Amino acid sequence: MYCPRRNRNEKDHNGGRSSTATSARRREVRFPPRGMSRLEAADYIGISPSLFDAMVRDGRMPGPKLINTRTVWDRLALDRAFEALPDRDAGNPWDEDETEA
Numbered sequence: 079m080y081c082p083r084r085n086r087n088e089k090d091h092n093g094g095r096s097s098t099a100t101s102a103r104r105r106e107v108r109f110p111p112r113g114m115s116r117l118e119a120a121d122y123i124g125i126s127p128s129l130f131d132a133m134v135r136d137g138r139m140p141g142p143k144l145i146n147t148r149t150v151w152d153r154l155a156l157d158r159a160f161e162a163l164p165d166r167d168a169g170n171p172w173d174e175d176e177t178e179a
Contacts, residue, residue, distance in 0.1 A: 113143070113150035122153065123160060138163065 114122060120130035123139070133139040140155040 110153065112153050113145065114153060114156070115150065116142070119151035119156055122156060 111118070116130065117127055119139075120127040123130060125133070130139060134141055139159050140151065142149040142151050144150075
């Protein structure tokens with residue numbers, strides 16, 4: 079959903095200024111979040127939270143960062159860990175030696 083940017087003194091359609099929740103929603107549209115909750119991180123990778131937890135424990139996914147008391151996962155670290163996962167078909171047919179055929 080696209081929300082056009084307004085200056086902070088511009089009133090919303092109800093005559094009031096935008097709430098913090100509205101500002102957060104608008105901010106999400108402008109740029110992707112860098113830090114994610116556990117549930118958001120699991121959803122971002124495309125797996126269940128319980129599988130995400132197991133992958134963090136065994137090192138396939140990165141551990142969280144701590145911001146004051148909030149636990150967050152770095153989106154870029156998740157991207158790197160996802161890229162490092164093996165492909166379903168680990169062998170690349172283009173790498174095979176033609177003399178073997």
